[in-house]
Structures are given as structure tokens and as C-alpha cells.
Amino acid sequence: xxxxxxxxxxxxxxxxxxxxxxxxxxxxxxxxxxxxxxxxxxxxxxxxxxxxxxxxxxxxxxxxxxxxxxxxxxxxxxxxxxxxxxxxxxxxxxxxxxxxxxxxxxxxxxxxxxxxxxxxxxxxxxxxxxxxxxxxxxxxxxxxxxxxxxxxxxxxxxxxxxxxxxxxxxxxxxxxxxxxxxxxxxxxxxxxxxxxxxxxxxxxxxxxxxxxxxxxxxxxxxxxxxxxxxxxxxxxxxxxxxxxxxxxxxxxxxxxxxxxxxxxxxxxxxxxxxxxxxxxxxxxxxxxxxxxxxxxxxxxxxxxxxxxxxxxxxxxxxxxxxxxxxxxxxxxxxxxxxxxxxxxxxxxxxxxxxxxxxxxxxxxxxxxxxxxxxxxxxxxxxxxxxxxxxxxxxxxxxxxxxxxxxxxxxxxxxxxxxxxxxxxxxxxxxxxxxxxxxxxxxxxxxxxxxxxxxxxxxxxxxxxxxxxxxxxxxxxxxxxxxxxxxxxxxxxxxxxxxxxxxxxxxxxxxxxxxxxxxxxxxxxxxxxxxxxxxxxxxxxxxxxxxxxx
Numbered sequence: 001x002x003x004x005x006x007x008x009x010x011x012x013x014x015x016x017x018x019x020x021x022x023x024x025x026x027x028x029x030x031x032x033x034x035x036x037x038x039x040x041x042x043x044x045x046x047x048x049x050x051x052x053x054x055x056x057x058x059x060x061x062x063x064x065x066x067x068x069x070x071x072x073x074x075x076x077x078x079x080x081x082x083x084x085x086x087x088x089x090x091x092x093x094x095x096x097x098x099x100x101x102x103x104x105x106x107x108x109x110x111x112x113x114x115x116x117x118x119x120x121x122x123x124x125x126x127x128x129x130x131x132x133x134x135x136x137x138x139x140x141x142x143x144x145x146x147x148x149x150x151x152x153x154x155x156x157x158x159x160x161x162x163x164x165x166x167x168x169x170x171x172x173x174x175x176x177x178x179x180x181x182x183x184x185x186x187x188x189x190x191x192x193x194x195x196x197x198x199x200x201x202x203x204x205x206x207x208x209x210x211x212x213x214x215x216x217x218x219x220x221x222x223x224x225x226x227x228x229x230x231x232x233x234x235x236x237x238x239x240x241x242x243x244x245x246x247x248x249x250x251x252x253x254x255x256x257x258x259x260x261x262x263x264x265x266x267x268x269x270x271x272x273x274x275x276x277x278x279x280x281x282x283x284x285x286x287x288x289x290x291x292x293x294x295x296x297x298x299x300x301x302x303x304x305x306x307x308x309x310x311x312x313x314x315x316x317x318x319x320x321x322x323x324x325x326x327x328x329x330x331x332x333x334x335x336x337x338x339x340x341x342x343x344x345x346x347x348x349x350x351x352x353x354x355x356x357x358x359x360x361x362x363x364x365x366x367x368x369x370x371x372x373x374x375x376x377x378x379x380x381x382x383x384x385x386x387x388x389x390x391x392x393x394x395x396x397x398x399x400x401x402x403x404x405x406x407x408x409x410x411x412x413x414x415x416x417x418x419x420x421x422x423x424x425x426x427x428x429x430x431x432x433x434x435x436x437x438x439x440x441x442x443x444x445x446x447x448x449x450x451x452x453x454x455x456x457x458x459x460x461x462x463x464x465x466x467x468x469x470x471x472x473x474x475x476x477x478x479x480x481x482x483x484x485x486x487x488x489x490x491x492x493x494x495x496x497x498x499x500x501x502x503x504x505x506x507x508x509x510x511x512x513x514x515x516x517x518x519x520x521x522x523x524x525x526x527x528x529x530x531x532x533x534x535x536x537x538x539x540x541x542x543x544x545x546x547x548x549x
Contacts, residue, residue: 001063002046003053006074007315008060008164009038012128012460015052015061021045024052025081028464034457037313040081057171058459059164070322077314080347114180115203115477116485118142118492120189123152124459125449126208127172128466130181137474140180142202142492146188147241148504148536149512150176152210154459156238159266160281161273163526168459177506182489184496185504186537192499195422195445201492203482204444204473206437207423211415211430211450217258221384222411226391230257230267230412237270237287239531245286250294252407253367256393258381259412260303261311265320267410268299272326272371282520282527298367300331300404302395304380306340307350317352320373327372330358334378334398363404384409415455429454437469444482446473502533508540515539 005015005024016027016039023045026032041052041061053061064075117133119126122145133139149155154169175181189195189207199205214229216222226249235243255271257264270278275291283291303310307330310317321328330353332338338358344350353375361374376395385392385403392403417430424433424440431454432447433440439447448469449462457465476482496503504512512530516539520527530536 001048001065002043003041003048003050003061004043004064004067004074004078005039005041005052006060006062006067006071007319008058008162009315010058010060010165010168010458010460011036011039012057012168012463013039014055014057015039018051018055020049020051021047023047034461034464036081038315040078042082043075043079044082057168059167070319073318074315077347112138112478114138114140115482116140116142116201116489117473118144118198118202118205119208120144120198120205121152121208121210121449122150122172122185123208123210123449124154124168124172125210125452125462125466126152126206127175128463129206129208129448129470130175131172132466132470134175134178134180136470138180140182140489141178143176143181143183143185144187144189144198145185146191148186148502148508148533148540149530150183150185150509152208156235156240158238159234159270160237160283161269161278163281165459166282176509181506182493183504183506183509184493185509186500186502186533187496190421193495195420197495198492199444200486201489201495202444202485203477204446206446206448206469206473207420207432207439207451208447208449209418209420209451211417211455213416213418213430214411215414215416217381217411217413219381219383221386221390224384224386225389226252226386226407227384227409228411230259230263230410231415233267233410234263237283239284239287239529241531241533241536245284245531248287248290249408250290250296253295254298254300254404254406255296255408255410256300256302256381256404256406257410257412258302259311259414260301260375261412261414262313262316264301264412265312265316267412268301268373269320269323271296271299272373273323274325277324280525282525282529284529284531286531296408297370298372298374300374300376300406302379302381302393303375303377306336306377307353307375308340308344308348310349310375310377312349314347314349314352317349321352321356325371327370328353328356329361329372329374330356331361331374331376331379332358333360333376337377340377363402366405381409415450417451417455420451436472437465438472438476443476502537504537504540511542512536512539515542 013028016024023042117139119130130141158165214231236248341350341353379395381393381395383394384390390409392405393409394403419425426433434447437446439445446469448466516527
């Protein structure tokens, strides 16, 4: 028996670190790491020890003989990765590891005075950086986030029907109450405090603020009601406090989503899923209510290029084909689509569409009964049509144009970073210029995650990204180039609280956790998220919430 890595793989390579026989690839030492969609177990080398499954933070690794449903296909997907590859070098010994926890070539000496490092952002990138500092140095870490609750992308970006992926948040949460961590949630750099003030209270500052904006289509009608970003839609169903519960209307029978990446697939899947299945997740209460009353029956995914260039991962597309009660259709309007699917190599995204119904969709007719997702390749939006709201989307069609009637247009064409006041910013890439994570021209200031490298790579990609940034920071520390803080460690807490009464610390975050879990148990759900800043702050200050039982 061998193990296989499945859909929820986050590629943070913890499994690589514990494998005694080097059977999981690509490793962070290999060129392909970060460019493949997931990691893979070599069935010829695996010795069935189960160490990888025990270490996986997102429960993505299972024995092949225990796979069921859509997961069964991952045995072949893992094996296919090694089909045309030469076996790697033999392990150096029984305790060989291809890659372990990050080891810094210039770590801090044992007698080095503790440095104070602020990490701005509590999503995966920020928490991987904090983890490296706490596990490998004696640094004191200040966690800062503009929202009054921690989690970032894990809390507000992962689809509610992917609970295994959210489990990585439990790994990060163990550092929230670490004795060398001070937490200040609800504090925004550039608004409540300046970057200069933050730097004056710490030896170094790491910005892990992500890419919170979305890319625009640049087409007429894009500003009409009924036209929105997939980013805001994802935030809506995840109870983000900055997106109003009533900001999304699901009164239309057809929705057009521009893009076919993983976010586009997430949005499509949520729109056509059985609401009662979602009721067992942590989806926002208002989103669940809206989906229960939704009229949406059809979601059209527009892709500018062909099926061979679909931006989603194999794992997400594979899962879409096993969605209960939902049909898949490929709009065969373009003569290039069929041959690209029929001639696709096994295991590719295009090949997964070989069993999908293919027909030229008659867009003059309303959606047929039932629920479906339609893939329309070689098609791009040119205008959102409507006077007071979106009523149709005009798209390219073999050199001409046609209109697809729809009451909601969602753009899922990528994220974009936002400038941080006080830091340089590259408008073209939406990132902060840096060298190895060190912000250009700013000693003691660093970046990690999407604000550093752009919006690419999943949760696990931030681990190696953080290792590079922290390694650069430690090299600067040992070289003596970091300026010492101008204020004692207690001064920043006083400063933060003087700028706002709603600062949440680790005890407050724990109170929010208790409140949400208690509300969830009352309704048979894992948690019911608090969806406004006042509700989160009130829960953080309350001690009345108790977990039943």
C-alpha cells in the first residue's frame, strides 16, 4: 500500500520534511517547487510509514486503498507525475530528509540580545514568518492586523466547503498565545499608526498585507449594479466585516464569471451547491440565507483562451465534476475547443473535460431546469449591458460578438496589491520593491507573501517565501545594520490603545473563538462567524460566552 496526496494539498512541504525515503516531490530544493499545482507521492518509493499523513496540516494525504469517490483518481494523478521521470538519488541514510524546517545559514548567536519584530498581517505569509522567528530565534514578535480578528486569507479567502484547507489555521493559532508574542488586532498601519511609528518601536518590521484589491476588466458597464469582483463575493460568503450582508443579490437565473482559475471555480461551486450541504460549514449566515432563496441555476465561466490553458488546478476541476446534482457543459461555439479536449494528454485539465457534455448553447433561451456550470472558452467580455443594472454580458464569439443574458457579472481575473503608506510601491506589479524580502531603500523593513512576490502561489508557497525573508532579516541583524528601537517594548501597546479603543489582544481573540464556536454548536455547525467589527470587538471583551458541554 502507498499513500497519495489529494485535493487540499497546500504545498507547504511539511510532508517532505518528515519523509524518511525522499518519496515526495517536488521538494523546495527542486526547480519545479512552487510551479506545480501540488506535491506528489512516488508509489514506487513510498514505504507506507504514514509520517507524511500525520504531519500534513490540511489532511490531504491518505492511504490509496482508503480513497473514495473523487479522491480515487488521485492515486493515478500521483503516479502520473513520476511516469516519465528518472528516480531521484537514494537517501543518504535512515534519517535522511530532503528538506526540513528552514535553517538559516546566519542565525542569531545564542548570546544575541532578543530583537523585537513586528509582523503586519496575520494570514499565512505573516504567520509563517512569525513561526520561523519563534521556533528558530529568541525574537519577540508583535502581531498587527487591521481587522479585529486574525486569519487573513485562511479565514476570509478559503471557500467554506474546504474545511480541511482551513485546518492550517489551527497550526498558526498555536502561536497566537506564545509567550513571546504580543497581539494588536484592529490596528491599521497608515491610519491608526504610521509605518515610521511602528519601526521606531521595533528592530524590524515585516509586512504581510497580501493583495486585497482586484483587477479590473476595463469594459463599458463594469460599474453597473450587478457587476462586482469575485474577491468581494468570496468575502461576502465568508462574513468579511467590510462587505455588507446585503451587497449581493441572487435574483438572476444566470451568472457570468469572468475567469476560470480556482477562485472562479470556488464562486461557481458555491452558487450552484445545495445550500443544505453548505449549512454544515462556517459559511456566513447571510450568505446561507441568500443561497437558500437563490434563483441562480446556471453559472457561465468565461475563459479568454482554450481549455488547455484553463487557469484552475487539476484538483479543483476534478472536484467540480463530482458536485452532486450539478451538470457540467462545455459551450462548443468555437471550433478549436473540441479538438483541444479530445487530443489532450491524460491527467491534464483539458482531458478532464473529455466526458463532459459538449454543445453549442442557445443563449437566447433561459437556463433549462436543474443546476449547471457552463465552460465557455475562447471568449472574453467586451461590455456589461444594462441601464440601471446588469441584464446581459456582451462577449466575443468567433470574431463577432453576442450577448449572454445574465443578472450578475463577477470578475475573477486576479488580485492586486495595495500601496502601504510609507513604503515604496510598484504600480505595474502591485508589489513592494525588495531584494530577498528587504524593502528597497528601507533598512529594517521587509515584505513577505503576495505583497512581496505578487498574487501567485497557494497557502504553502508562503512558507519558503517567509524563510527567505526571515533569513534576510537575520543576516541584517547579525551584521549589525538594524537600528535599535527608540522605545521600550511596553510603549507600543500604549501607543496602539491610545489611537483606538477597539484593539483586540490574544485574550480577546480567544474570546471571539469561544463565541463563534458556541454560536455554531447551537446550530449544529462548526462555527457561526461574527460578521461585523462591532460584533467582533464586543465578543472580544465579553467573558459570558461559554462552549456548551
